[in-house]
Amino acid sequence: MQIISSSTQRTELYEKFKLKIIHNSCLDRTLVSYQGNKQTPFSSWFKYREGFSERLVTYLLQTFKPEPGVLIDPFSGVGSSLFAASALGWQTTGIELLPVGIFATQARIVIQKIDVELLKLEIKKLTQINFQDYYDQLFKFNHLAITRGAFSAINEEQLIGYISYCNNVIQNKDISRILLYAAFCILEDISYTRKDGQYLRWDSRSGRSKGNSEFNKGEILSFEDAINRKLKQIISDLNINSIQLDLFSDDSLLELATKKSSIVKNTEPNLYEGSCLEILPTLQENSIDFVITSPPYVNRYDYTRTYALELAFLGCSEEKVKYLRQKMLSCTVENRDKRNYLEDYYTAKERYQDFLKIDFTFKSQAALQEVLIILESYKKEGKLNNENIVRMVGNYFYEMCFVIYELSRVLKPGGIVTMVNDNVRYAGEEIPVDIILSDIAESFGLKTRYIWTLGRGKGNSSQQMGNHGRTELRKCVYIWEK
Ligand SMILES: C[S@@+](CC[C@H](N)C(=O)[O-])C[C@H]1O[C@@H](n2cnc3c(N)ncnc32)[C@H](O)[C@@H]1O
Known part of the structure; x- marks a missing residue:
């Protein structure tokens, strides 16, 4: 039997929020300006493709809360x-859950x-120095199955020699950490791989067969060239920074400089390594002024896989x-459901009522349930290219719901x-993530101020809500207020 896709619930939800959806x-x-040369120096050293522009953060803070307070990012990346x-x-x-973001944040x-x-x-x-002279077996690269063969033998040997030198010879721990960070930043450049969509793409020169396609990523730098370039870039950026500080040498600006340095000292980020699903519930209620995040x-x-x-x-x-893959917020077809684990977690924290409330909100979000039912029927008809897509969307x-409940708290x-x-x-089948999440936020006492769209405009209208394969999908910044 052919299942007819219905979009009634999504259309109704769209009607509820349409005046808030503004370009x-x-x-x-x-x-x-996110990509490329308008990044701050530090963020251009390591390409974290999911990182957002720091100018966006400044814009949001200056628009909504010009007076500083307490801010949290539960998916803080780099x-x-x-x-x-x-x-x-x-x-x-x-x-932040992944050691990649944690390492980059700590380096900064x-x-x-x-x-x-x-x-x-x-x-x-x-x-x-010749890095190979310092090669120490103790620091050999601990390959994963999906990274084996990623470097030429000479690049891997030099990389390990460099890591060994940083660990065994350099006394100052901070200097050693920055030098190791420089090597971390060039791993892709010196490898046969390229971060590409959902996985690592392999250059045919690697000799590792990955499908039939002949892929050539272009120039693969030698370790020596790559590390020298990166270190040069770091020094040049740090020099510019210290020149900027020297501008404060004028007496009349001294006060400002002092203020600036005291701000830097007072506001060093406080960083938790782990899942926000576990850490947010431990934070004090009514303690945060601003959340900026991108899950x-x-x-x-x-x-x-991308950061393997x-x-x-x-x-x-x-x-x-x-x-780590299982701990992440579900966004891949491999993620298994965390319901029992969350139930146990909230029960152990003596917050079972909160668990029930969150669970109920999920089950009663009509537009979401509409999408899940349709996707489930597509799964049965063999229309999904992976049958775990329904599970992923539901789990996401x-x-x-838990993240938003805790943010509101x-x-x-x-x-x-x-x-x-x-x-x-x-x-x-469109999943209007923006209005579903905004509606969930409203169930938890937040008010939607805006759903700001990026790109060409407002995206689809209510008439286009259901199965309209080619319409533009909205990319948004949501603004909710308590
Ligand atoms: C879109 S990125 C955010 C990037 C960030 N805005 C930045 O500028 O670097 C989402 C981040 O969430 C992290 N993440 C995924 N699941 C998480 C979880 N359960 N708890 C904390 N962080 C998680 C990912 O590792 C990733 O760094």
Whole structure:
């Protein structure tokens, strides 16, 4: 039997929110600058493709809360929101599950306090040594199955020699960490792989057969070239930064400089490594003024595969990577459901009533249930290219209910949540993530101020809600207020 796709519930929800869906052209200009040379120096050292523009953070804070307060990002990635907010005097907290983002954020904390002259001295020494001479078996690259063969033998040997030198020879832990971070930033450049959509793409020169397609990623740098370029870039960016600080040498600006340095000291980000599903429930209620965040999108993107080289560099074993994949907010077809685990967690915290309330909100979100029923029928008809897509979509929203409930709880009255996210489509069926999440937020006492769209405009109208494979999907920033 052919199932007819119905979009009644989604259309109704669209009608409820349509006046809030507004195209914000300021945001386009701010976000367009994300890629490329308008990034802050630090964020251009390591390409975290999911990181957002720090100018967006500044824009959001200045628009809604010009007076600094307490900010949290529960999916903090490499910490863009934390550092941009810190620079404006905010006290910031980040939660990040993957060691990749944690390592990058910690490196940036260290770099803010680094003795630049000492770093330059160590880098100068580095340019004169042969890395292979320092090769220590202890630091050999702990490959995962999906990274094996990613480097040429010579590049891998030099990389390990460099890591060994940083660990065994360099005494100053902060300098050593920054030098290791430089190597972390060039792993893709010196490898046969390229981060591409949902997985690592392999260059045919690797000799590793991955499908039939002949892929050539272009120039693959030697370790020596790549690390020298990266270190040069770091020093040049740090020099510019210290020149900017020197501008404060004028007496009349001294006060400002003192203020600036005291702000930097006071607002070093507070970072939690782990899942926000576990950490948010431990935070005090009514304690946060502002949330800026971008959760994973429900688009099958697998961070643990894309960043496999970096995870291996950081010493993650195969088991650890599998563990992290399951701990992540469900956004891949492999994620299993966390319902029992969340029930146990909330019960152990003596918050079973909260669990029931969140669980009920998920089950009663009509537009979402409409989508899930349709996707389930598509699954039975064999119309989905992976049958776990339904499970993924259900789990994504289930877990987001917990995140949003907790954000609403920890927010002070008058506090603001800003969230960047994209709508998605499976088997031609639109999932209006923006209005579903906004409706869930409203069930938990938040009010939707705007759903700002990016790109060309408002996206689809209510008439186009259901199965309309080619209409534009909205990319949005939601603004909710307590
Ligand atoms: C879209 S990215 C956010 C990037 C961030 N805005 C930045 O500028 O770097 C989503 C992040 O959420 C992290 N993440 C996924 N599941 C998580 C969880 N359960 N708890 C905390 N972080 C999680 C991912 O590792 C990823 O870094």
